[in-house]
Amino acid sequence: MNFKSICFLLPGWITKNTGGSELQLFLLTEELVKKGWNVEVLTSTGSIKFPKYYNNKISYRYFRSSKIRLITFFSIFFNLLNSKSKYYYVRTNAPMLRGAVGLYCKLFRKKYIYALAGNDELKLTNIDMPLRKNLLKRIITFIDIHITNQFIRYQYSKVDLIICQTQEQFIIMDKNLKAKTVIISNSIKMRKNNITEKENIVLWVGNLRAVKRPEIFVQLAKDFLTSGYRFIMIGRINGYINIDNCNLPLSLELLGEQDFSTTSEWLARSKVIVNTSESEGFPNTFLEAWLYKTLVISLSFDSDNLIKKQRLGIFCNNNYVLLREHIYNIIRNDFDYSDIIDRANLLVDENYNIKKNVSKFIDYLWAL
Numbered sequence: 001m002n003f004k005s006i007c008f009l010l011p012g013w014i015t016k017n018t019g020g021s022e023l024q025l026f027l028l029t030e031e032l033v034k035k036g037w038n039v040e041v042l043t044s045t046g047s048i049k050f051p052k053y054y055n056n057k058i059s060y061r062y063f064r065s066s067k068i069r070l071i072t073f074f075s076i077f078f079n080l081l082n083s084k085s086k087y088y089y090v091r092t093n094a095p096m097l098r099g100a101v102g103l104y105c106k107l108f109r110k111k112y113i114y115a116l117a118g119n120d121e122l123k124l125t126n127i128d129m130p131l132r133k134n135l136l137k138r139i140i141t142f143i144d145i146h147i148t149n150q151f152i153r154y155q156y157s158k159v160d161l162i163i164c165q166t167q168e169q170f171i172i173m174d175k176n177l178k179a180k181t182v183i184i185s186n187s188i189k190m191r192k193n194n195i196t197e198k199e200n201i202v203l204w205v206g207n208l209r210a211v212k213r214p215e216i217f218v219q220l221a222k223d224f225l226t227s228g229y230r231f232i233m234i235g236r237i238n239g240y241i242n243i244d245n246c247n248l249p250l251s252l253e254l255l256g257e258q259d260f261s262t263t264s265e266w267l268a269r270s271k272v273i274v275n276t277s278e279s280e281g282f283p284n285t286f287l288e289a290w291l292y293k294t295l296v297i298s299l300s301f302d303s304d305n306l307i308k309k310q311r312l313g314i315f316c317n318n319n320y321v322l323l324r325e326h327i328y329n330i331i332r333n334d335f336d337y338s339d340i341i342d343r344a345n346l347l348v349d350e351n352y353n354i355k356k357n358v359s360k361f362i363d364y365l366w367a368l
Contacts, residue, residue, distance in 0.1 A: 006032065007040040007085040009097050011065065014053045016046055018236070018257055019207060020284045021091050021117045024186055026053060031358040033057050040085050042076065050259045069096050076100035087365055091115040102158040111368050115163040116173070117281050160368050165282040166304045182364055187354035188287040200229045202327060203270040205263060205285045206277065207236040216276040216299065216320065221252035223324055227331050232266060234258050268292040272330055274323070277301050286313070287352050290344035295330070295337050299323050312344040
């Protein structure tokens with residue numbers, strides 16, 4: 001067995017989905033390949049949207065995702081039997097992925113790493129029983145969900161290493177679980193000559209679902225309908241909250257899901273990015289914005305109080321009126337935010353450089 005070998009598991013790889021977890025694992029795998037590691041990826045089957053993110057030095061495997069969770073579980077487990085890695089890394093709150101990896105690593109004495117993707121994973125929640133009219137379907141669903149909930153309650157017990165993004169996550173996980181718990185923040189690939197001329201753009205990035213509260217940004221665009229600024233929304237729409245009924249204003253452009261390169265270009269061009277989420281892990285968009293000297297304004301979320309304490313952006317403490325006032329100041333150029341923007345830009349390389357964080361990650365693996 002090659003000791004420099006690792007398998008990453010995620011429901012949708014970066015070739016299919018464009019979420020924060022997909023980006024972070026993509027950056028991590030790319031750096032590990034450069035350092036001579038054998039990297040495997042196990043992900044679900046499905047259509048490929050972004051083939052340019054394939055790496056021919058990585059071995060890809062695909063499991064079948066089914067509405068019957070036990071089918072998904074065994075598809076993952078049988079794929080793992082063909083894997084040859086020493087370490088297995090899961091970054092998502094997916095019970096079947098984590099249950100299959102936990103069992104596989106226990107049986108074959110492999111090392112199991114679990115990385116938190118968001119704060120919603122700090123508490124265990126059972127899957128609710130959906131309504132089924134057909135008796136047979138009710139019985140099958142009951143058995144399926146009962147076993148799944150057992151995995152949810154069991155999922156942390158066999159982990160060798162838990163990776164948290166923030167101090168808040170670390171305190172909760174380290175207190176409640178016996179596994180070794182460490183902090184490795186989200187990372188960014190540093191780029192040269194990355195500052196471009198700013199345009200009159202207010203940007204919002206995120207998959208359109210309830211916890212992200214995209215309807216607040218829609219209202220913001222309505223409030224500045226005649227400002228001359230463009231309000232841009234980027235993120236996956238299908239399957240999440242529908243904002244078609246919000247009567248989108250002319251000042252708002254809904255671009256849908258974009259690849260990471262395109263999203264980065266929009267971040268570089270924008271003067272400000274607005275975050276309206278109720279809860280996050282550590283947003284990749286914050287790192288990109290700091291790198292590109294784009295002002296971060298967060299309505300409600302402030303990871304480890306970084307924005308407020310270190311003045312890395314504007315935190316509105318869930319006050320929409322305050323959010324609107326800051327956007328007004330930017331449009332009217334009534335306030336100089338350059339100190340905040342420059343301070344955040346200097347912090348990126350020091351704390352969030354992917355090369356530094358990968359070296360830290362490898363050291364933790366060797367210590368297992």
